[in-house]
Amino acid sequence: MRVLLVEDEVRLAENLAAALRDAAGFAVDWAADGEEGDAFARNSVYDLVILDLMLPKLDGLGVLKRLRARKDATPVLILTAKEGKAAIIELLNAGADDYLAKPFDLGELIARAKALIRRGKGAAHPMLTAVNVEVNTLEQTVHRAGSLVDLSPTEYRILEYLMHHPRKVVSKRELLEHLYDYNWEHHSNVIEAHVSNLRKKLDAAESDAAPVIETLRGRGYRLATLPEPGRDE
Amino acid sequence: MTSNLSRSITWRLIAAVLAVEFAAAVLVIVLSWGYERHTHFRAFDVMLHGRADSVLGAVQDAEDTEDNVMLDKADLRLPQEDIYEVYDERGRLLGRSPNWQGLGEGFAATTKDGFVRKIVNGRHYRLLRMHGSRIVDPGEPGGGKLRHVAVLYGAPTERVWGAIWHAVAVYAGGSLLLLLVSGPLVAWVLHRGLAPLRDLAALAGNVSANAWEFEPPETARTTRELAPLTHALESVLERLECAFVQQRTFVSDAAHELKTAVAVVKSSLQLLGLRTRTPAEYQAGLDRCLADTARLEDLVAKMLTLARVESATTATSTPAACDAVRCLEETMREMETVAALRQVRVDKTAPEHASVPLTAEDCQLVVSNLLLNALQHSPTGAQVQLNLSVMHDAVEMRVADHGEGIDPTVQAQVFDRFFRGDHSRSRATGGAGLGLAICKAVVEKAGGSIALASTPGQGTIVTVRLPRA
Known part of the structure; x- marks a missing residue:
């Protein structure tokens, strides 16, 4: 933020x-x-x-x-x-x-x-939930399926931003703009590296689960939506 | 009305009017008494003459051998209370009214004609003495004999006095009635006449520190006696409102500055406590907190200084005096390190002595504030000129720097409290925006003046003029 x-x-x-x-x-x-x-x-x-x-x-x-x-x-x-x-x-x-x-x-x-x-951002509670990921914005802790995920400050900030914008495609540029102040060098590959690490850590918390963060090539990132119950098959 | 107050214009005016009326009434009574007395007694005297004449007419030839005369009372028709005597030229009594013993022998011969007052039978009488003559036997050869007689005739004066007093009583009664009527009448007229004053007072009474609206009634503005008062009220209220607004602005500004300074200290401390830190971090944080506290301390000290200077406007017991040159030199010594740090040279031109009506402390306050300002606004390697000169009745001090100057649009505000030429910069250097305000207050209290002239890009000159002590 x-x-x-x-x-x-x-x-x-x-x-x-x-x-x-x-x-x-x-x-x-x-x-x-x-x-x-x-x-x-x-x-x-x-x-x-x-x-x-x-x-x-x-x-x-x-x-x-x-x-x-x-x-x-x-x-x-x-x-x-x-x-x-x-x-x-x-x-x-x-x-x-x-x-x-x-x-x-x-x-x-x-x-x-x-x-x-x-x-x-339209959230009333400091606890953000999407898929099976829980973000506590007060303690800045992240749990996936009940187990704690240890994130770096930047990774946490990226996740929190995405959690605040569910279903929205968030560009690298937007992430840069919202996560860094003017004192930082702006390099979009920094974002790529952080998102990659974040995704790895999240996926490691629960094996053989669908990825939490989707990459839309050339457009940005999106929080994966829960598969709707009726179309699970 | 305002009868419960010891002094009332209305009552004094009424008393004055009544006093004048009373004096006039007394004068009227005295004058009317004199006039009535004069006219009534003239008529009375004419009447006495007439009656004495009729007594004289009653003197007749006695038809005796000596050609004497006698008084024949048979035809006399005179008021009963009147008195009379008739003597002949030899002093012999010819006749006398029955109700009187007379004035006695010799009276007729020795006294001249005229009026005499006598109390006869317990009553006041006015007597006329009159000489007359009778010719006895006018038909005889030689034209008869001339016989002189003296008539003394008197009538009581009670009725005359009664008429006089009656006339005077009428005048007095009229005057009294006028007094009784005019008292309330004057009161009523004054009450009506003073209505604009009451309206004005009622309106002025509505003015308070929170409601300054004062629109004097038209009657007060157009009444010649009230116009100066109305005008004075208006201008006093205007000045008061202005002072109040200034004071309120100052209090609000001061609160803002103090709260901000406290907020800085508080946030510095809380920031330190946000998470566990290394001893070095704590030490650095404590140093910052101390610096923040020092700024708060400085702000409070400056505000107190300003309050001290401004509140002491009433003349102190002994007029202060100090040598401005000594003060200047001392301040320059104190500022040496600051000047060296900023690499600014301070040049001074001053006479041997220049006595100004300030305490040494206040003088140093002014000089150090001005010099510090000049140093802080001077670029590296620049010069600050301090110039002290003695004129025939004033001491003038000029502090000139070659700094960035002050924007002409804000030059008028530089002496305002909490004004900062360059906000963030001055805050960063610790200025509270009170330095020039303190200088102005000190200088003006001593009967001097302070002025600032600045050209952006060239520098600023502050000129202080003080009377010679």
């Missing part, structure tokens, strides 16, 4: 980015002012935007309004130090999905970020 963090306070941004990367395994891009944040958000590659309200050049509300004016449905979490309910009501009415008042708890921020991403 890739998060855009728009925050002008350098130290706070550093801490938030570190926490989101470390504890949630997100790719984080950081913008230091409203205009930069708006420019980043135009790429439409983010699964969540964390937006400070008081920003230089363009304030958080302005960024939010531009985002929503572009019909961008990316979940937005607002960080605010403002007092009073009126500001919060205005923010939520302008299209924000949630807010946190400064000084906030890092754990709460991460939980809310995860919940917003989950909701944004």
Whole structure:
């Protein structure tokens, strides 16, 4: 998952980015002012935007309004130090999905970020299930048919992304965009290697089972669907 | 109305009007008394003359050998209470009214004509003395004999005085009635006349820190006596609202800054606790936390400094004074390491002494803030010029850097609290955006001025002017 963090306070941004990367395994891009944040958000590659309200050049509300004016449905979490309910009501009415008042708890921020991403993908519970694979997004653990599958952070992130988009063909480019921030080199063969490893680990967990991840040559990857009971023969 | 208050314009005006009316009434009574007395007594005197004349007419030839005269009372028709006496030229009494003992012998001969006041039988009388003459036997050869007589005639004055007092009582009664009527009438007129003032007060009473709307009634605006008050109220409220908004903005900004600073410290600590780390990682994290705390400390210290400077606007007991040159040199020494680190040279031109009305602490606060700003905005290898000059009534200090300058659109805001020219950069260097605000507060408290001129790409010059101490 890739998060855009728009925050002008350098130290706070550093801490938030570190926490989101470390504890949630997100790719984080950081913008230091409203205009930069708006420019980043135009790429439409983010699964969540964390937006400070008081920003230089363009304030958080302005960024939010531009985002929503572009019909961008990316979940937005607002960080605010403002007092009073009126500001919060205005923010939520302008299209924000949630807010946190400064000084906030890092754990709460991460939980809310995860919940917003989950909701944004249409999942209500932190436990994702497809075929016989279970992904616990809180503990970042994966089980297949009851046995634990040990994945690297990148492999986990690829799987989680695919689990969030069942039946959808996800291109390598999309995976790159959503799993890495701008600080990473973009090489699609890196993705290929990770997907290959991921598939091996998943298939090793249950012998002679159908592969969980399908490769559609030239198009991307797709989570295998459960064979429907009636057409099993 | 406002009768429970000790001073009321209405009551004072009513009292003034009544006092004037009372004085006028007294004057009317005194004048009318004098006038009535004069006219009534004139008429009375004319009447006395007439009656004395009729007494004189009753003096007749006695038909005796000495050609004497006598008083014939038979034809006299006079009021019963009147008194009279008639003497002849030898002082002999010719006749007298029956109700009187007379003034006595010799009176007629010695006194001249005129009026006399007497109390007769317990009553006040006004007496007329009049000389007259009679010709005895005018038919005889030689034209008869001329006989002189003196008539003394008096009538009681009670009725005259009664008429006078009656007239005066009418005037007095009228005045009293006017007083009684005009009191409430003036009160009513004043009450109506002061209605615009009450309207204004009611509207002004509605103004509070949360509701600044003040639209004075048209009557208050167009009433000549109220227009200055209305105008003053409007401008005072406007200034107050402005100050309130500024204060509220400051509190909100301060809260934002403090919360953000606390959020940084908190997140640094929580980040450290997210997972188990190596001792080296913990050490590095603790160092960062300490640095974050230092920033919070600096922010709090600056806010307190600003609060101290701004709250102490009321004049201190002893006017402060210090030598700006000494202060400048000391600050330059303190900043030497910063300047060396940024490889910026600081040039100074200053006279021997320049006394300014600041405490040494405040002076250093201003100089160090300005110098630090200049150093932070100077590129490597650049120069910062410090220039102190003494004019005939002021001390001028200029701090010039050759940095990136300030965008003209935001130059007006640089003295605002929490304003940062370059947001992220200033935050990164630890500035809270209070330095220039503190300088401005210190300088203005001392009766000086501070101004900033900047050309983007060329540099910034801050000029401080202080009165000489």
